[in-house]
Amino acid sequence: MARRLSGDLDEDRFKPLRLMNGVYLQLHAYMLRVAIPYGTLDSREMCRLARIARVYDRGYGHFTTRQNIQFNWPKLAEVPDILADLAEVEMHAIQTSGNCIRNVTADHFAGAAADEVEDPRIHAEVIRQWSTLHPEFSFLPRKFKIAVTGAARDRAAINVHDIGLQMLRNEAGEPGFRVVVGGGLGRTPIVGPTIREFLPKAELLSYLEAILRVYNRLGRRDNPFKARIKILVASVGGDVFAAMVEEEWQALRGGSLDLPEEEVARIAAYFASPPFEALPAQDTGFEAMRFEDRDFARWCRTNLHAHKQQGYAILSISLKPVGGVPGDATAEQMEAVADLAERYGQDEIRVSHEQNLVLPHIRLRDVHAVWQGLVAAGLGAANIGLVSDIISCPGLDYCNLANARSIPVAQRIATRFADLDRQHDIGELKLKISGCINACGHHHVGHIGILGVDKKGSEFYQITLGGSAGEDASLGDIVGPAFSYDDVVDAVETLVETYVGLREKGERFLDAYRRLGPAPFKEALYAGH
Amino acid sequence: MPVIKDGQLVEDDWTFMPDSVPLDEVSRPVISLARWQGESRALRVRNLRLGLRLPNDADPAAVGAELHRFALIELEFPTFRDGRAYSQARLLRERHGYLGELRAVGAIGRDQYFFLDRCGFDSVTVAGDEAELARALEGWFEAMAEISVPMQPASDRRPPASSLRERRRAAAGAS
Ligand code: SF4
Numbered sequence: 030m031a032r033r034l035s036g037d038l039d040e041d042r043f044k045p046l047r048l049m050n051g052v053y054l055q056l057h058a059y060m061l062r063v064a065i066p067y068g069t070l071d072s073r074e075m076c077r078l079a080r081i082a083r084v085y086d087r088g089y090g091h092f093t094t095r096q097n098i099q100f101n102w103p104k105l106a107e108v109p110d111i112l113a114d115l116a117e118v119e120m121h122a123i124q125t126s127g128n129c130i131r132n133v134t135a136d137h138f139a140g141a142a143a144d145e146v147e148d149p150r151i152h153a154e155v156i157r158q159w160s161t162l163h164p165e166f167s168f169l170p171r172k173f174k175i176a177v178t179g180a181a182r183d184r185a186a187i188n189v190h191d192i193g194l195q196m197l198r199n200e201a202g203e204p205g206f207r208v209v210v211g212g213g214l215g216r217t218p219i220v221g222p223t224i225r226e227f228l229p230k231a232e233l234l235s236y237l238e239a240i241l242r243v244y245n246r247l248g249r250r251d252n253p254f255k256a257r258i259k260i261l262v263a264s265v266g267g268d269v270f271a272a273m274v275e276e277e278w279q280a281l282r283g284g285s286l287d288l289p290e291e292e293v294a295r296i297a298a299y300f301a302s303p304p305f306e307a308l309p310a311q312d313t314g315f316e317a318m319r320f321e322d323r324d325f326a327r328w329c330r331t332n333l334h335a336h337k338q339q340g341y342a343i344l345s346i347s348l349k350p351v352g353g354v355p356g357d358a359t360a361e362q363m364e365a366v367a368d369l370a371e372r373y374g375q376d377e378i379r380v381s382h383e384q385n386l387v388l389p390h391i392r393l394r395d396v397h398a399v400w401q402g403l404v405a406a407g408l409g410a411a412n413i414g415l416v417s418d419i420i421s422c423p424g425l426d427y428c429n430l431a432n433a434r435s436i437p438v439a440q441r442i443a444t445r446f447a448d449l450d451r452q453h454d455i456g457e458l459k460l461k462i463s464g465c466i467n468a469c470g471h472h473h474v475g476h477i478g479i480l481g482v483d484k485k486g487s488e489f490y491q492i493t494l495g496g497s498a499g500e501d502a503s504l505g506d507i508v509g510p511a512f513s514y515d516d517v518v519d520a521v522e523t524l525v526e527t528y529v530g531l532r533e534k535g536e537r538f539l540d541a542y543r544r545l546g547p548a549p550f551k552e553a554l555y556a557g558h
Numbered sequence: 559m560p561v562i563k564d565g566q567l568v569e570d571d572w573t574f575m576p577d578s579v580p581l582d583e584v585s586r587p588v589i590s591l592a593r594w595q596g597e598s599r600a601l602r603v604r605n606l607r608l609g610l611r612l613p614n615d616a617d618p619a620a621v622g623a624e625l626h627r628f629a630l631i632e633l634e635f636p637t638f639r640d641g642r643a644y645s646q647a648r649l650l651r652e653r654h655g656y657l658g659e660l661r662a663v664g665a666i667g668r669d670q671y672f673f674l675d676r677c678g679f680d681s682v683t684v685a686g687d688e689a690e691l692a693r694a695l696e697g698w699f700e701a702m703a704e705i706s707v708p709m710q711p712a713s714d715r716r717p718p719a720s721s722l723r724e725r726r727r728a729a730a731g732a733s
Contacts, residue, residue, distance in 0.1 A: 128639065158719070161709045164676035165648055168641025234710075245645045246615075280653060285711040285718075291727060292720045 060427075061100045061108060062123040063115060066157070067135045067150045068096035068380035068387075072367035075378055077118045079363035085111050090363070092348060092356040094420060094471060096134055096380045097123060101427060128169045128256075130160035130241070134176045136184045137381040140300060141343045141389035143335035146196040146204055149179035151297045152233060155288065158296075159234050166241045170248035171256035173241070181500060186382065188212045188220045188502035189474060191258050192240060195500075197227070205229045210240060210270065211262030212502075216466050218473040219259045220502045222267030224274060230293075234286040239278035243270070303375035303390055308340025312393035325400055327453060328411035333396065340393055344374075346386040346403060347410035347418060351447045354436050355421045356384035358408075365406035369399050383420055385413065415452040416460055416525065417443040420471060424464030424481065425488075431464035433481025433488035433514070438462055441518045446525075455525055458538045459497075474498035476539045477524060478505045479517065490517040494524070494550060495542045506547055509555050520554055527553040560691060561661065562671075562698050563681035567691055570683070572609050572630055572661075581606060588632055591616055598624070611663070614642040618649045618656075625656050633679075635664035644677045651678035651713040668697030672705060678713030 063078065070078075078098055082090045085107050086100045093099050103111060115121055123132075133156050135149040136142065156175055160166070166173075178185040179196045187193025193209035206228045212221025228236050240258075249255045262270045319326045334343040346366060349355050358366075370378045370388055373395040379387035391399055403409050412418045419442060422428065424435030439462055446452050461475030465482075472478030478493035490512050493505030512520045525538075527550050532541045542550070561570050574588040581587045581601075588609035594601065601608065609630035612618065618625065625631070631650065633643035643662065650656040662674050662682040674682055684694045707719045717725075 159710045162672075162705065163710055164673040164708070164712050165644040166641070167673055168639055168644070168670075242645050246617075246642055250640060250642075285721065288720065289724055292723065295723065 061103050061111060062093070063098050063100070064121055064123045064132070065097050065380050066132075067139065067153060068137050068382070069139075069150070070378040070380065071376045072371040072378070074118050074120060075363050075367035075370070077114060077120070079360040079367070081111055081114060082363065083360040089357050089359045091354070091423075092358065092380050092384050092386070094356075094382050094384060094422070094469060095132070096137070096382050098380070127167065128171050128173070129167045130156075130163065130169075130173045130175065132174060133157045133160070134174070134185060134190075134382070136178045136180060137379045137387050138184055138334065138343055138389065139179060139379075140302060141336055141338075141341075142180050142182075142184075143337045144182050145179035145337065146198060147179050148297070148300050149177040149185070149194075149196060150300050151293065152194070152196075152206075152230070153177045154296050154299070155233065155293065156237065159237070159286075163241075165238075166245060169241070169245055170250045171253065171258075173244075173258065175237075183498075183500040183502070184381075186471075186474070186498040186502075188500075189214055189218070189471075189498060190221070192237065193221060194233075199227045203229065206233060208236065208240075210274075211259040211267070213257055213259040214468040214471055214473050215257075216254060216468075217257075217259065217263075218468065218504050219263060220504060221259065222262065222271075224267060224271035231287050231290075232282055234288065235282045235284060236274070236278050238286060239274050239281050242277055242281075243273050247273075302338075303377070305338040305341065305390070306392070308338075308392065308394075310339045312340065315393045315396055318397045322397075324409075324411070325397060327449060328400060328409065329396070330453065331411050331413040331415060336390070338390075342391050342393055342396055344388040344391045344396065344399060345381070345413045346388065346408050347412050348385050348408075349412060349418050349443065350407065350410045351417060351443045352440050353443075355419050355439050358386075362406050362408055365402060365408065369402045373399050383418065385418070411449060412452060414457045414459070416446045416455055416458040417452060419443060419460045419462060420475070421462040422464050422470035424462070424470075428464060428469075430467060431481060432466075432483040433464050433490065435462040435464040435470060435479075435481060438479065438481075438490065438514070438517060442521055445518050445522060455529065456537055458525070460521070461496075471498060472496070473504045474502065475505060476537075476542070477521060479521075482511055484511065488514045490514070490520075492517075492520060492524070492554075494547060495539065497539060508547055509551055523553050524550055559683050559685055561681045561683050562695060563659075565695075565698065565702075567684070567695050572632075574609075574611060574632070586630075588630065591620070594621070602627070612646060614640065614646065616646070618646055618654055622654075625650065625654055626658070628658055630659045630661060631656065632661045632663045635662060635666050635670075637665050638667060638670055644673060647674075647677040647679055648713050668694070668701055671698050671701035675702060676708065676712040676714045676716070 085103045087102050091099045133153045135153040139150045140148040173191045175192045176185040176187045176190040177194045178187050188209055189212040195207040198204055208225040208228055209221040210224050212219055244258045248261045332345045336342050374388040375390040377389050419439040421435045421439040425431040426436055459476045461470050461472045462479040463470035463472040472480045474496040478496050480491045482489045482491050492508045494508050496505030497503050528538050528541050559570055560567050572586045572588050573584040577593045588611050608628055610628040611632040614634045633646050660679045662679050708716050709719055711718050
């Protein structure tokens, strides 16, 4: 998609990119992050990433929680070569500098999800273009991130972004956005308040300009830890902030920021659906395979999702094999995925912020063949959404801000729950690990969150329960004193067993926790101590 | 301190006057917002040619309809990272219809010139020796030439990419 978008790359588009890369070069000496706009890739781009992993790195790359890929071991002298290689497929390294509007992210099932009102990437792209070198908002109090989802089911974590937008229809059936502002994780985690229930689609940019103007003028600039918009919104209150934006918007709206329909249509054309075949809703071959092959059936249960087009499915590829590093993929695996996408998947691949890959458009009749290809490449883990589908930041192994290791903890937990039948019995459970308070592993919004802390020079882990990044967003509660590196896996198992013992039929871990509260979990964890 | 204005380096003929200093010592005084608010009645009758320096946390609406009395408004950049004055500038131009000279004072460099121009500034202060001033002016021209088509409307007359496409479409439709 980046390639197709930049097929339109005229002078005005090219210059900002060049500037961004120029800035970037001076920044990251040891680690190179490559942008994957909206997490959307084609096979050619994926093969190029594989090549970079093989030639310049140690044969693998790491997909991160920000829908991009990170190479941990490039030699500084080779960075210009890597950038040149990327540029050949119109990709580039990430602009990580400056307090401007940074990346705009969207649901990784965009354009495929059965429940979406519209492909959220269209307006994510509208926003990206509007914010590129914005003259008024390039020196904000702090960096600024926007997420867009096209569906009621929130896969883009819109409640924990500076601005979150959810597409919906009003009573008249017109499409628009619900606007959430001032959410965020990090040191001060906040679930953002909704400041507008319905914003007509055509007026999106004038409303965003009003929010950004209020923030640019009133956001704190005296302390970088207090400068994000969430602090401003929390200090005046969501209602007051909404009123301030409303006043500014009333003065702004109706101007030249309203996008002509033709312009939106022009952008939408880049995200047009691939040609779908008219297929029956059921595929007998697929059903038969599911019946015959237990492993395949189990994989289908977690890794397939409803597609908007009958006869198709969305297919998640887990990058969380037991004992592996969450988000890592070898060059060979990337090539295998590229090949499957090209042969069966309309040449589209997505990267999810849960550090997995997605093939968004697979015919039901091809699902079994794709699965076999994935299994052959060591990508057959049937654990999407289960306890071993862990999000983990790099932690002490790669990050010098860390208090504690995260990846080895993820690996030990996954190994403890290696029995797939047991995982499937436990059901949906989102476990997220951060190595320090910066919360890159999003632990606040894990059903079980694990935070590395430093206790007198040794690694300890604080556990939070009941967080969620979805449409029912909430922040986890700290359950009690932290656990040592040796004890933390036992603690997780105790929590899971407590849940299994107390759950009602069909109740997820999160729902059970919300019903029961922390008491039984605390009791189980600390009773003997 | 010289300024870049209309693509030229010119000597600044305005002088910022601290609140306690009488204004008749210079021909073109710039006064603080506090002074204007405190002495506006006295100042109005004197019919002076005045400039106003707005602190960057001030709302231009605080001066309101009297903005047109000022031939110059200075907006402050205590560091280049503090971008509040860009919003003030656009409000002055687009909401309050201010037509006088808008000037950026403070810590601004080449990388900000394009943004200044887009937000409606006419002039910017520059400091340094002769060589540095020449470089700054060169930087100004480079900055103006760097991006031919911006991606969003602002206070300048550059049509953004979307409206150019619209015009092209309209032209194509008419022919
Ligand atoms: S959460 Fe902390 S340890 Fe983990 S990647 Fe972020 S800064 Fe590093």
